[in-house]
Amino acid sequence: xxxxxxxTLAPRLSAAxxxxxxxxxxxPLALALDDPFLMVIASRMLVFAIAALxxxxxxxxxxxxxxxxxxxxxxxxxxxxxxARWGVTDLLAQILLGMGMSAAxxxxxxxxxxRTRGVYFIMxxxxxxxxxxxxxxxxxxxxxxxxxxxxxxSTLLGLPLEGDQTLYYTILGALVAIYAGLYRLTLxxxxxxxxxxxxxxxxxxxxxxxxxxxxxxxYVIAACLCSVAGVLLANLTxxxxxxxxxxxxxxxxxVMLVFGGIGTLTGAVAGALVAVGLEELLAVFSEHWRLGFxxxxxxxxxxxxxxxxxxxxxxxxxxxxxxxxxEGRGDD
Amino acid sequence: xxxxxxxxxxxxxxxxxxxxDGVDMRVAEGELHAVIGPNGAGKxxxxxxxxxxxxxxxxxxxxxxxxxxxxxxxARVEAGLARSFxxxxxxxxxxxxxxxxxxxxxRSGSSFRxxxxxxxxxxxxxxxxMALDEVGLADRAGALASALSHGEQRQLELAVAxxxxxxxxxxxxxxxxxxxxxxxxxIALMQRLKKxxxxxxxxxxxxxVFQLADRISVLVYGRIVASGPxxxxxxxxxxxxxxxxxxxxx
Amino acid sequence: MFNLFLLQLLNGAQFGILLFLVxxxxxxxxxxxxxxxxxxxxxxxxxxxxxxxFAGMTGSYWFGLALALPATLVFGxxxxxxxxxxxxxxxxxxxxxxxxxxxxxxxxxxxILWGSAPLNVDMPALLSGSVPLAGPxxxxxxxxxVIAAGLASAVGLxxxxxxxxxxxxxxxxxxxRPMVAALGVDISRxxxxxxxxxxxxAGFAGAIVAPILSVDPGMGESILILTFVVIVIxxxxxxxxxxxxxxxxxxxxTVGRTFGPIWLRMVMDPAAASQTxxxxxxxxVYLLMAAVLFWSPTGLFGRKGAK
Numbered sequence: 035x036x037x038x039x040x041x042t043l044a045p046r047l048s049a050a051x052x053x054x055x056x057x058x059x060x061x062p063l064a065l066a067l068d069d070p071f072l073m074v075i076a077s078r079m080l081v082f083a084i085a086a087l088x089x090x091x092x093x094x095x096x097x098x099x100x101x102x103x104x105x106x107x108x109x110x111x112x113x114x115x116x117x118a119r120w121g122v123t124d125l126l127a128q129i130l131l132g133m134g135m136s137a138a139x140x141x142x143x144x145x146x147x148x149r150t151r152g153v154y155f156i157m158x159x160x161x162x163x164x165x166x167x168x169x170x171x172x173x174x175x176x177x178x179x180x181x182x183x184x185x186x187x188s189t190l191l192g193l194p195l196e197g198d199q200t201l202y203y204t205i206l207g208a209l210v211a212i213y214a215g216l217y218r219l220t221l222x223x224x225x226x227x228x229x230x231x232x233x234x235x236x237x238x239x240x241x242x243x244x245x246x247x248x249x250x251x252x253y254v255i256a257a258c259l260c261s262v263a264g265v266l267l268a269n270l271t272x273x274x275x276x277x278x279x280x281x282x283x284x285x286x287x288x289v290m291l292v293f294g295g296i297g298t299l300t301g302a303v304a305g306a307l308v309a310v311g312l313e314e315l316l317a318v319f320s321e322h323w324r325l326g327f328x329x330x331x332x333x334x335x336x337x338x339x340x341x342x343x344x345x346x347x348x349x350x351x352x353x354x355x356x357x358x359x360x361e362g363r364g365d366d
Numbered sequence: 367x368x369x370x371x372x373x374x375x376x377x378x379x380x381x382x383x384x385x386x387d388g389v390d391m392r393v394a395e396g397e398l399h400a401v402i403g404p405n406g407a408g409k410x411x412x413x414x415x416x417x418x419x420x421x422x423x424x425x426x427x428x429x430x431x432x433x434x435x436x437x438x439x440x441a442r443v444e445a446g447l448a449r450s451f452x453x454x455x456x457x458x459x460x461x462x463x464x465x466x467x468x469x470x471x472x473r474s475g476s477s478f479r480x481x482x483x484x485x486x487x488x489x490x491x492x493x494x495x496m497a498l499d500e501v502g503l504a505d506r507a508g509a510l511a512s513a514l515s516h517g518e519q520r521q522l523e524l525a526v527a528x529x530x531x532x533x534x535x536x537x538x539x540x541x542x543x544x545x546x547x548x549x550x551x552x553i554a555l556m557q558r559l560k561k562x563x564x565x566x567x568x569x570x571x572x573x574x575v576f577q578l579a580d581r582i583s584v585l586v587y588g589r590i591v592a593s594g595p596x597x598x599x600x601x602x603x604x605x606x607x608x609x610x611x612x613x614x615x616x
Numbered sequence: 617m618f619n620l621f622l623l624q625l626l627n628g629a630q631f632g633i634l635l636f637l638v639x640x641x642x643x644x645x646x647x648x649x650x651x652x653x654x655x656x657x658x659x660x661x662x663x664x665x666x667x668x669x670f671a672g673m674t675g676s677y678w679f680g681l682a683l684a685l686p687a688t689l690v691f692g693x694x695x696x697x698x699x700x701x702x703x704x705x706x707x708x709x710x711x712x713x714x715x716x717x718x719x720x721x722x723x724x725x726x727x728i729l730w731g732s733a734p735l736n737v738d739m740p741a742l743l744s745g746s747v748p749l750a751g752p753x754x755x756x757x758x759x760x761x762v763i764a765a766g767l768a769s770a771v772g773l774x775x776x777x778x779x780x781x782x783x784x785x786x787x788x789x790x791x792x793r794p795m796v797a798a799l800g801v802d803i804s805r806x807x808x809x810x811x812x813x814x815x816x817x818a819g820f821a822g823a824i825v826a827p828i829l830s831v832d833p834g835m836g837e838s839i840l841i842l843t844f845v846v847i848v849i850x851x852x853x854x855x856x857x858x859x860x861x862x863x864x865x866x867x868x869x870t871v872g873r874t875f876g877p878i879w880l881r882m883v884m885d886p887a888a889a890s891q892t893x894x895x896x897x898x899x900x901v902y903l904l905m906a907a908v909l910f911w912s913p914t915g916l917f918g919r920k921g922a923k
Contacts, residue, residue, distance in 0.1 A: 099709055146906050149913040152708060153652045153852060157844040158909065164841050165902035172895040223471055223479040223487075226460075230468050233457035240417065240451070241530050242443035242472035251478065281841065285654075285716040292713055325724040331717025335710050336702050 641814015
């Protein structure tokens with residue numbers, strides 16, 4: 035095959051690979067610099083990269099602007115707390131639990147949300163996420179509003195995830211695996227149908243597809259993958275709270291995605307790194323960092339008509355995955 | 367000849383306006399049946415109801431002996447009833463080959479496959495290339511659909527419809543916006559297609575219609591005012607009054 | 617028991633009226649411009665803060681209200697001029713991002729200006745105290761006044777929309793935007809008017825709720841999401857839908873929280889009932905929304921085939 039689409043895949047993939055290699059070098063670097071905070075930030079970056087990746091599947095490839103994706107981050111985190119309570123401490127089992135819970139919630143809410151379009155879809159996904167938020171706020175046995183501290187981290191195949199390095203590489207491993215899986219998925223038959231639906235849903239019906247089915251399956255897959263990020267986030271902070279699924283978090287996930295460029299996967303990873311980095315950086319200057327973050331967001335959207343990706347392109351910041359090729363169409 | 371498509375008393379209103387006002391129509395297996403009529407006669411709305419894009423208010427659509435009035439677009443395509451669009455509706459960000467391959471894929475096996483590279487499916491690609499070959503677009507397989515000229519997009523539109531392996535093809539103004547050699551090529555293609563497919567053709571180009579059609583139905587304000595072989599339709603005084611008189615030679 | 621129910625019904629109606637005041641402008645903005653504005657709740661919050669400030673400065677509720685309303689209006693117009701009008705032609709994603717950024721900025725700005733601690737506004741003497749309602753039941757005058765003010769606004773809005781030329785254009789625009797543009801109406805001016813009116817209604821809601829709720833930086837966001845639920849249930853662009861949905865959501869939410877556990881006690885033991893009730897009550901309005909959408913994807917009064 036030598037279509038232009040396949041030819042541009044190589045740079046996208048190598049950019050992602052470069053990111054993974056650099057991130058793999060962080061723990062020894064943190065050790066050498068004796069800076070444990072670096073590890074904390076880098077771990078957060080990786081966890082949110084997983085969440086942003088999962089959102090890219092539906093927002094970037096499926097053109098479904100979900101404003102409630104953080105719900106699955108929270109559901110994954112609560113799977114750890116619930117698992118620990120039921121004596122399920124293995125990470126993989128907890129991931130399965132989180133995925134099961136997410137799949138159930140996403141199937142029901144996705145099926146209802148996908149009956150609508152445009153502003154309705156945005157508002158409804160937001161409202162359903164809020165419903166999940168209030169559900170966990172009302173769980174007084176899980177700490178309600180305040181959340182609950184975990185007794186210990188999960189175990190992986192019987193071994194405790196002790197030490198920040200072990201956990202860090204576990205997160206990195208999960209990120210690489212999910213990136214690889216999604217990369218294959220976007221090239222597969224299913225991925226093609228999803229992209230085709232993004233381009234023109236009527237055309238897809240006219241050649242014999244029922245877009246709803248594919249969009250719903252993509253929605254559920256994205257939910258399950260995001261819950262993996264939630265399981266890892268809970269292990270990272272050793273703490274679970276409804277704040278993980280606040281609608282601010284959902285908004286931040288979209289911001290990350292757009293920072294890096296939507297519909298490219300690599301952009302989602304890069305965007306999460308940049309956004310978490312920017313948050314930490316601004317927080318150093320002021321406790322009111324949200325003011326600056328919001329201002330940057332507004333200014334960039336207003337004065338860069340083709341969004342953040344366009345701005346970066348014009349500034350010559352050819353961030354990985356931002357190539358303006360057929361594969362990476364972000365605008366709808 | 368048996369009827370492949372039968373339309374019985376089809377009605378569709380947009381508010382107070384009856385866009386389809388009791389249409390009865392029969393399309394025999396193997397014929398090229400042209401539907402002509404002045405602008406605003408409701409031709410595209412009729413196609414939309416035949417293809418399942420729009421639900422009629424009342425009436426029935428019977429295809430291959432089956433009532434498909436309530437079937438959705440995908441079910442009709444599966445049954446072999448495909449359409450092309452008047453306003454080109456391609457997947458602009460995907461290549462020409464991918465546009466056609468997606469249509470092939472819809473008819474060959476499940477699309478719930480998540481791992482294998484769809485671009486490396488030799489059989490799918492081969493069938494897609496055949497459809498491109500048929501419309502004369504094989505050398506543009508690797509280009510993005512958005513990069514095609516208007517005439518090429520019309521060709522691709524046909525290739526996509528053909529790739530669904532239709533038994534009955536609804537063509538909504540395939541010649542719209544084309545001229546000269548492009549139109550010639552598309553007309554020649556339809557000549558070849560009518561030997562193996564049943565075609566319903568909506569077209570403004572009267573020369574092309576009278577050259578291609580086995581039968582013609584004339585639609586005026588949502589009603590069929592005449593239906594028959596080209597010569598009979600041409601001679602029909604009602605048709606001349608309503609339509610041909612003002613637009614002949616267009 | 618009946619008295620309690622009546623009380624909660626009134627509280628629900630009062631909450632619903634507030635929701636309607638916030639939702640009215642927003643649903644028109646969605647309907648006419650197909651513009652998703654997450655920052656609308658900010659206007660409600662700003663209205664409340666301005667009310668607290670002006671009432672504190674002048675020492676009078678009424679002066680405060682008289683100053684807060686035009687101030688919110690100006691604030692809304694400035695936002696429209698600086699930000700929103702540049703977003704109308706952009707994708708929903710851009711609109712979401714920019715208005716989300718605006719929320720982050722303005723909420724933080726409010727914290728910087730007024731601090732994070734909740735503010736209080738004193739009730740005017742004229743409207744304090746309670747009146748007997750039925751038998752021994754008393755109801756605060758102020759809440760009755762809120763209901764009355766909200767109903768008056770709703771009636772005024774209804775008259776404006778049904779009996780003026782601008783209102784006719786609004787109705788036409790909400791159901792068919794290209795048509796209004798084709799009529800040669802200056803859409804951007806029409807929208808500015810809608811936006812200004814919407815901003816003032818939201819600010820009004822924030823201002824009159826200030827004496828009964830504490831004024832805090834999170835108030836705009838919590839009402840925004842319920843406003844979305846209202847708009848989705850009522851149908852985008854429909855004022856009538858927004859009104860009915862707002863009352864419905866207000867009553868279901870308020871009554872559900874009180875009576876959910878009580879009704880559940882009839883079918884399960886008290887401990888489980890109060891646990892389940894507390895869990896389900898906050899989700900009720902969302903379940904209501906899901907049910908409505910399942911039945912009709914464009915809400916109760918939305919146009920079919922709407923985007």
